[in-house]
Amino acid sequence: MLSAALNPIAVNLGPLEVHWYGVIIASGVILAVILAIREAKRRNVAEDHILNLVLYSLPFALIGARAYYVFFEWSYYSKHPSEIIAIWNGGIAIYGALIAAAIVFIVYCRVKDLSIWLVLDIAAPTVMIAQAIGRWGNFMNQEAFGQITSLHFLHELHLPEWIIQQMLIGGHYRMPTFLFESTWNVIGFILIMSIRHHRGWFKQGEIFLSYAMWYSFGRFFVEGMRTDSLYLMPGLRVSQLVSIVLFVGAIIIWLYRRHRADTPDYLAGNLNAAINNHAV
Secondary structure (H helix, E strand, O other): OOOOOOOOEEEEEOOEEEEHHHHHHHHHHHHHHHHHHHHHHHOOOOHHHHHHHHHHHHHHHHHHHHHHHHHHOHHHHOOOHHHOOOHHHOOOOHHHHHHHHHHHHHHHHHHHOOOHHHHHHHHHHHHHHHHHHHHHHHHHHOOOOEOEEOHHHHHHOOOOHHHHHHOEEOOEEEOOHHHHHHHHHHHHHHHHHHHOOOOOOOEOOHHHHHHHHHHHHHHHHHHOOEOOOOEEEOOEEHHHHHHHHHHHHHHHHHHHHHOOOOOOEHHHOOOOHHHHOOOO
């Protein structure tokens, strides 16, 4: 007998429903902040800077995620403008959130005289694990899934039955693309966290660029399996194009910065710590 889908509601507080999606996303953010603060202290970056960046970037990341989605679905939203702000009906894009957050980081670091590359290095692996956790919010909502597949194929992946049954959507079993991306990000997180403290391996900026290359490479292939992609035109998925640009751009920037004599090592940390710690 087929099992019922998991309840997306975590807690009912009277008229207020707390969704698992929000709980899972919040859990990922909290873990990311804790890890970022720990690493920031090692690199002589004040904890207040990390907290400020979280406070400033989260609302803009949400706006960016929605704006990105609306922009590429403008043919619909131009006819239904009242739904543009109806984020509760779904429709956000992680690339939009990352772009908006990156802009906030750049502005903040310039104002505070911090190395943007160092701060991005500190944040990158924590963002990666937050993304991995966040995909399970999509799982609970039965979204970000892939093409129709067979029950036999899902069993061949050796997945727990509760995951398999959650992939029964609209009468068909679906590819668990949320799981593929989450697993890819977990592997990348473990890899980067395992090697980032090796002396002489990374210059500032290269941990962030490693994250950009790793995530965009995996996202390109996962996106090709999804059925809810945004398209620039038939056959051309937005996220795949962005992934290609991000991957190639990260390689070019890596090679350029690697051969500059004035690029400090990642482990050197914040070279202006004495000034910045009093400027928060």
